[in-house]
Amino acid sequence: MKSKRIACVALAAAFLLPSLSLLCACDGGSADVVLRVYNWEEYIDEGGEGAFIYDELHLTDEETGEPVESDLVNDDYKQWYSDTMGVELSEDGPAILDDFCLWYEKTYGETIQVEYSTFGTNEDMYNEIVLGNEYDLLCPSDYMIMKLAAEDRLEKYDESFFDASKEENYYIRYVSPFIRGKFETNAGLETGENTPRWSEYAAGYMWGTTGFVYNPEHVEKEDLEQLGWNVFTNEAYRNRITAKDNVRDTYFAALGVTYQNDLLALDPASENYVETLTRYFNATDEKTVAEVEPTLMKIKKNIYSFETDTGKADMVSGKVWLNYAWSGDAVYALNLAESGEDENGESAASVELDYYVPKAGTNLWFDGWVMPKGANKKAAQAFVNFLSMPRNAVRNSYYIGYTSAIAGEDMLDYAKYLYEDEEAEDGDYYDLSYFFDGTVEGEASVFAGAEQRECRQLFAQYPSSDVISRSAVMDYYGEEANIRINELWSRVKAETLDAWAIIVICVSVLAIVAFAVFLKFGGKIDFFRRKPKKGYEIVKQDPVN
Amino acid sequence: MKMPRFSRKTLCIPYAVFLLFFVVIPMFVILFYAFTDREMHFSFMNFVRFFSDPTKLSTIVYSLVIALITTVVCILVAYPVAYILARSKMKKKFVILMLFVTPMWINFVLRVNAIRELFNWIGILGEANYFNTVFGMVYDFLPFMILPLYTTLQKIDVSLYEASADLGGNAFTAFTRITLPLSMPGIISGVTMVFLPSMTNYVVSDMLGNSKVTIIGKFIYEYFGTDWHMGSMVALVLLIVVFVSSLLSGGFKSEENVRGANL
Incomplete structure (x- = not known):
């Protein structure tokens, strides 16, 4: 017996030890x-x-x-x-x-x-x-x-x-x-x-931006440029577009939808353009939240899903045509669709996907x-x-x-290695000096075709300086605003019933419960039935006697 | 060497310690968070906010309704299966029972994902989010309903049916007077195993409802990302709902010990 127990402990330890060491490089x-x-x-x-x-x-x-x-x-x-x-x-x-x-x-x-x-x-x-x-x-x-x-x-x-x-x-x-x-x-x-x-x-x-991965087979680029953020609420893309299942990203997008016209009216050449843009995309006051709420409701109605990682696969399979995505995920989706394989390495049809950033401005994010x-x-x-x-x-x-x-030479070489196409007929220099200047010698640009420069991986990986100049970073909202935004999010995510509906459902559930209780005890409940006192027992009478 | 003698009480110590650290203390932590504000001062604020917010109440109601429908569908599907299996004289009925049970051995996220793919292929993913969610829940929890039902139905003495036939009862009377009342413990334990988890299993609603269906479990998850106090309050309310519903179902249990899944 004892040796068996020791063997068990030893075996368990033998299994546990390697798993512990796995945690440390x-x-x-x-x-x-x-x-x-x-x-x-x-x-x-x-x-x-x-x-x-x-x-x-x-x-x-x-x-x-x-x-x-x-x-x-x-x-x-x-x-x-x-x-x-x-x-x-x-x-x-x-x-x-x-x-x-x-x-x-x-x-x-x-x-x-x-x-x-x-x-x-x-x-x-x-x-x-x-x-x-x-x-x-x-x-x-x-x-x-x-x-x-x-x-x-x-x-x-x-x-x-x-x-x-x-x-x-x-x-x-x-x-x-x-x-x-x-x-x-x-x-x-x-x-x-x-x-x-x-x-x-x-x-x-x-770092990166957020934008839309889209399927050019179904979505015209001109149409997209016309609509901008409004693709989220456009009937033509009903059930064909996805949003992110987290409050910050989707709230940002809803701000874009709500204030698109105001944002487009801003003059990008003006001195405080970025500041104004950033203020628009970080507005969390009560008035803004009240204005954004109906937009979010419309978005929810129009989209196919709130997702965190299923969007890429849904894009590749053609289930949805537009996916609101972080630029890095966009590059991944574009590569995957192009490769002719799905996420599990099974062969699938090769699809061209593109990346688009709304003109009214988008989100610029960093991890550090x-x-x-x-x-x-x-x-x-x-x-x-x-x-x-x-x-x-x-x-x-x-x-x-x-x-x-x-940045640095090696990074630029890598970008060139991936995207440079010297034989591209519509090729031109894609200027990346905003990113590489000072870390490389000579011109920091990649010679690539129009597609790469305007809507494909190179554009997603290194957005043009034009996109950069029209992007805003999301601030930390602060405790009070956070509560407001979270409450908004829960109202959007959940269905809110009218008060009478809540009451009707509650009453009917209670009625069912009461009915079930009645069936079970069937009037046998006798609150006045006395329990025998301690020490006394009810002696059953033998009917024969 | 003399082995130390274990009394029954000492054998309970490991479980008691487990219970204390992973059940009792966390409950108090939840209680503490639910009734404090961000500065950790005692406050009824979360309580008031919860019950004055129609969204949260609606979500509770929605979760209740989804769980209720799931449970009813589960009973309707599981009862005939369990009944036929228990009453039949099939030699291979063990195999059929296993067919219902084996899916439980596969990780359920994997199974829900498979259903998602299936729905996607049929084309109803994203079209009928509530239906999909309930379907996923039923699929997921069906074995938990079949097993206890099968166990209790199997235990019913055949002579009771003979007696009912002797006394002139037809098949319907035999069902309503013998089978149903005697299988009540099985139904109750099946209901507890299906109803309560299907109120909170947001993996199903996220994956099959495309995250457009929100049940109370998802709420708790989301609040614990940003606001532990409100999250604790939602969890506490759910705890009370669960407590009340198990109290109710406990009232229906007969004196007999019910053995749930015996597999």
Whole structure:
């Protein structure tokens, strides 16, 4: 018996131990430093098949099936890899967290262990932080960075982190001037003197816009340009368009629908255009909420679904024609539709999808690395710098599908590698100087066909400076406004019955219950039946006697 | 070596500890959050807001109605199946029973996803969101209704039917006077297992109702993203609804011990 029990315990332990060690990248529990990173799900290069290095090393010719040399992961790249990480580049495609451990040990002479965990929404992450879970590095979105900073939950980056003359400060050396500018001015959101600057607390990771993925077979681009945000409420697209199942994104879209005419009347050349636009898209006062509510109701009636991730598949299958999407998801959907495979790798018809951004203005968003109070700043900043090496940023960007905040030659080469088409008949230079200037030598532009420049992956990945100039960042609404918006959202999501209907239903349910009770006890209920006193028992009389 | 002697009481300790940490304390935490405001001061604000908001009351009513329809449909489908299985002399009825039960072994998110694909293929996804939601719930919870019904129906003594026939009762009388009353415990435990979860199972309403159907479980989930206090209040109200409905169904239980699913 006893030996059996011991065997059971041993077996259980044997099963549990490996699962514990899975949580930590880099083996060896005796590392000098531990870095606890809390990031979005699937938001970092994980190596292996489907990651940049592996895929580039295993390229094959489409016709012959013969292996092909990669233009990007070439001998020069391999040399760089072994110089940086101190090991040869493996054919299996290393994961970026493992590489970080190698690099850190090589650079700082200390072993490091990364405890990496993930979250699904900004709110989940915030709850974890408030509950007292300790991390060294988080990756929240713009508004959550503002909330955390305003609540004084963040550490500032060191001044030396921003010293571009030091070689290891990859972030400041390669971050796009566009991102840097936005972070230094809090993206033009109204700021008082005491408002913390994002740049003090956050380092950019990924960014993008929101817009519509559409199916050009069913949706005319001219029609879309005519309607703008109003596609959400247009009868022609009834049950053919999806919205996001979260309050912030859909509220933003509803603001676009409600105030489209006012927004189009603004003069983009005017000095305070972005400020006005941002104010429009961040209005949460009672009057605005009251005006937006009927719009949201109309949107709900017109759309096919509120979704968070089914939209891509529904677009590819042709079930819906328009999907309100984040630009990174849009790139993914466009690629997927084009590939002739569905999400599970089954073959499907190859479809062309396009990306469109309303002229009246759209949402510009960022995710950035921040350090909560008590973080190990040295290791955290080293991690951010490591991810900011342009070649590592390319790896992450490839894996995640979103646009990295990092510029630099390697990033531009990657964009060219993906989208440049020198033989395009309608080709022209697509100007990306707003993003790459100062990090690359010479012209920062990609020569591509009209489609890529106007509505396809290149446009989704790096929106034109025209789109950028017409986009607004979403602010943190504040506690009071948040309650108002959430109440609005629940009114939109749920069906509200009239008071009489509630009463009728409640009364009928009660009646059914009462009827059932009556059936069960059938008048046998006798409230006055006395229970026998303690010690006395009712003795059943034997009828024979 | 002398083994320490366990009394029955000591054997209960692990469960009691579990109960304390994962049931009792969380309940108090919910109670605490439901009656405090953001500054953690005692407040009836959430209570007032809940009961003065027609949206929340409507959602409760909608959830009740969806759960009620689901339960009724489940009974209507499950009763004949369980009855036939219990009464038939089929040798292979175990196999048929297993056919109803095996879907429970597959993860239910996977099954709901499969239904979603099916509906998509037929073309009713997004067209009839409430119907789809109820269908998904019925599909999901049907085994929980069949099993207890089958167990209780099987236990009914055949001699009771012989007696009823002897006394001149026809098949209908035998059903209303013997089968139905004696299967009441099975119906009750089936109802508790179907009605209560189908009020909150928002995965089904999200996936099959395209997130356009909102039931009370989804409300709680969404509030816990932003406002724990209101979320706790909604959870508390749901708790009371659940408590009352199980109290009611408890009243119908006969003295006999009901064994639910015996598989």
